[in-house]
Amino acid sequence: MSDGQMSKTENKKKSIANQNMGLDESLYPAVLNAIAHPLLIISETGQIKYVNSATENFFEMGAPILLRQNISNLVMFGSPLLALIKQVNQKQIAVNEYEIQFEIPRLHVTKIVDIQARLLESHSDVEGRHMSIMFIERGMANMIESQILSRNATKSISNMAEILAHEIKNPLSGIRGAAQLLGATANSDDKSLTTLICDETDRICNLIDQMEQFSDGRLPEYESINIHLLIDHVKKLASNGFGKHVKFVEHYDPSLPQISGNKDQLIQVLLNLIKNACEALEDVPNARIKITTAYKAGLKLKVPNRDKLLSLPFELSIEDNGSGIDSAFVPHIYDAFVTNKKGGKGLGLALVAKIIADHSAVIDYVGDKSGAKFRILFPLLHTSIEAKD
8 A cells, every 4th residue: 555545544544533523623723722821833944833812812913923923033042942842853752841931022021831842743734744832821820829828828817817806806905995094194204105005006906907807708799890990999099199109001991891799899909909009119200000901811710619610801900110029029929917018017918819819810910120010810790690609
């Protein structure tokens, strides 16, 4: 049998096998586009032959433009990706690399990614050898991991707050009352000490009150929310107070549907994030905060009380042009009592993380030395309601 006849026989066998499994080749593009991670196919020369939707988002470039590119045009000279491609071609094996610093020069960004590359099975209808390359952003994996850790942390705080409220607040009220009685008859020197006692007991009570927000096990009331109205409300508060020195820039997608949420809690989240950004920009010339909303398909998560994966396509990002958060603090920013802010208590972002988790959403810090950037991914209205049901 000739090579051509063998090839036809092989293809016929594959076609029969696909039919037996119920596979329809016309569905292949839809299947590939459903993959949440960027996936592209290149030729032996590095010419891009196929990209899925996630790849367009990853490179912030449409498929028609990407398909005219060679992979070497999209990466830095000497990129680890090029060495990985060479290794796969030479050894003809699948190669996985983990936590690669992948630079995209056109966007001036560096992403931490896992890369999986493998040769595709040759096909008689396609010339030459082709390779599939998949990128798995570590930022996404770290984001999911941080949400799990922050939820565990808030549970610990909940238990602690209940104990503190009962065991400490009651004696504190007695101490404060006694200090007030002593202050009424004390001389000027002693009165300053009784005032100090009152001030410190008030401070401890306020701290416990803040911690009690974590222990409130009641489910908040949810309603249909237009997030843009809440952003404008908080922006107005900031512009007339703590954010007078900041210019706000909005990039809204007005076509975005509403989300399901608790209005007061979401305002608290926005207020915390924007206030933190304004405080970080106090000594920065041309201080600017950019607020963006967009639709980003791809990410799906398993959430409690829900069998199916929950899609989180509604993206809200808050970005400033300060110096960013010290990299040493980034892994712990959602932990309670961890802060690098002078006078900070380290409860603001921990509370933000709890509220976001209660909304079946996730929050991620993706900033660098050019500024802090927080990204929140929400489910849409109908999926939010399903998750709570």
